[in-house]
Amino acid sequence: MFNTEKANSLAREDQQLVQKYQLSHIEDLNLLNDFSIKQQMMRIMAIFLKDCSEFVFGREEESLLPIDEVLIAILHEKVNVLTSYYTPLIEHQVYNNPQFRKNLRKWFNDQGWNFTLQQRDFIKAA
Secondary structure, eight states, X not given: OBOHHHHXXXXXHHHXXXXXXXXXXXXXXXXXXXXXXXXXXXXXXXXXXXXHHHHHTTSSOOOOOOHHHHHHHHHHHHHHHHHHHHHHHHHHHHHHOHHHHHHHHHHHHHHTOOOOSOHHHHHHHO
């Protein structure tokens, strides 16, 4: 949730951010119809709407998030964007470049992970 006035005045992002919400942790949009995912999203959306109405009607004071939480949120969002971009590229390389697949498998093993050619492996690699 951003402070519109501060956003319109082009304040730094850490000064604009009032609260952060993550509706879900899903990577695959096909899971949006899953009952447990819908329930989780509805609970978080209810919290968001309650918080938003309290800010709008002045029942709660706006407070900035600590800078470390803001930076973590910004970095997390950037990682998610890059992950969605790199995942299909990595998957393509794994299936079309045996040397890349071998190196990625070795890297997984070095991390103590199993490489099983599953979508979650490509996401983790991204």
